[in-house]
Amino acid sequence: MNASLPPTAWTTGTTEVFKTGTWRAALPRHLARPSPCHQACPVNGEIATWIGHARNGDVKRAWEVLTLNNPFPAISGRICHHPCESACNRAAHDEALAVCALERAVGDAALAAGWQFAAPDATSGGHAAVVGGGPSGLSAAYQLRLRGWRVTLYERQPRLGGLMRHGIPAYRLAREVLDAEVDRILALGIEVRVQALDAAAIEGLRGSHDAVYLATGAARSKRLPQLPASAPWLMQGSDYLARCSEGDTPRLGRSIVVVGGGSAAMDVARSAAGPAAP
Structure with missing residues (x-):
């Protein structure tokens, strides 16, 4: 048992000082991992x-x-x-x-x-087009701008925010909070163009920009095959919430059925029930 041991508190470096039989030494491994x-x-x-x-x-x-x-x-x-x-x-x-x-x-x-993001010291010379002004597009524009890129953001809606604005009711996300967070990103020097882009226009962006980021969102709702898609009594929850957010609340009957139990379903049910408590 004269083999050297890993560094320990023992002064001899061997187990020969122990007279009680076979011993084994072990040290912990310290690994730096994300929380x-x-x-x-x-x-x-x-x-x-x-x-x-x-x-x-x-x-x-x-x-x-x-x-x-x-x-x-x-x-x-x-x-x-x-x-x-x-x-x-x-x-x-x-x-x-x-x-x-x-x-x-x-x-x-x-x-x-009133804290603001620090503007980049200089531009890298790159010019990026971001198509879509929702959370993904705004986040991409923010990260690109911090890295010195010039950014032009294209959005077909007159107000930015995407799902944050058109899919989440104001009682859960106050519009003044949403606007303040968006405005702080735009203050970095991001150019916004309110216009709808078809496939040909998006293809044209490739020739006028160094990079194109598509953030068109996931606005297409999942449909249940058991329900007739064209039935006049059927409405997608995302469409209902979007109209409510614009002040164009659809007229409903005396009773409704909400299919689903997630956050969107609860938002639809609460919005349909009437004015929400502050």
Whole structure:
């Protein structure tokens, strides 16, 4: 048993000092891995890092770290389904950290203080076209602009936001919060053109831009084959919510049936039930 051992507290480096039989030495392996909440986050957010800054009282630094991956903290703090909380290690001790509520608090603090994103020092010379002004298109425009790209964003609707504006009722996402988060991204110097683009126009963007990012969204609803698509009594939930958000609430009968039990279904049911409580 004269073989050398891994570094330990033993001064001899061998087990010959032990007279009680065969011994084995083992050392722990220390691996630097992402936290479970980080791995569960859809946008790869540095959750443990920005929460640490907030815990130390540096809310602005927490916001700066948070917005490296997500430019909409005040929005996602209201509507995110927070898978990070389901993955939180703390749940095994008592309960998960309220990551979503903390994100909302940091995002609201940034809006109240008027914090703005730092504009890039220079442009890289690249010019990108972003087709679609929803969460994906706005996020892409934001990340490209931070990297010095010139960005032109094309959106057929007169107001930006996509699903955030047309699919989520105002009682869950106040429009002043949505507008403030969007305006802060545009303040980086992003050009917006309100126009619809057909396939030929999108193909033309390839010749006038260095890169084209398509963010046309997922507006096509899933249809149930058991229900007749053209029935006058049938309406897709996404269409209903979009019309409600524009103030064009469809007239309904005395009773309705909502098929589904997720967030969209609950939004449809609550919107159809009448004016929502603040």
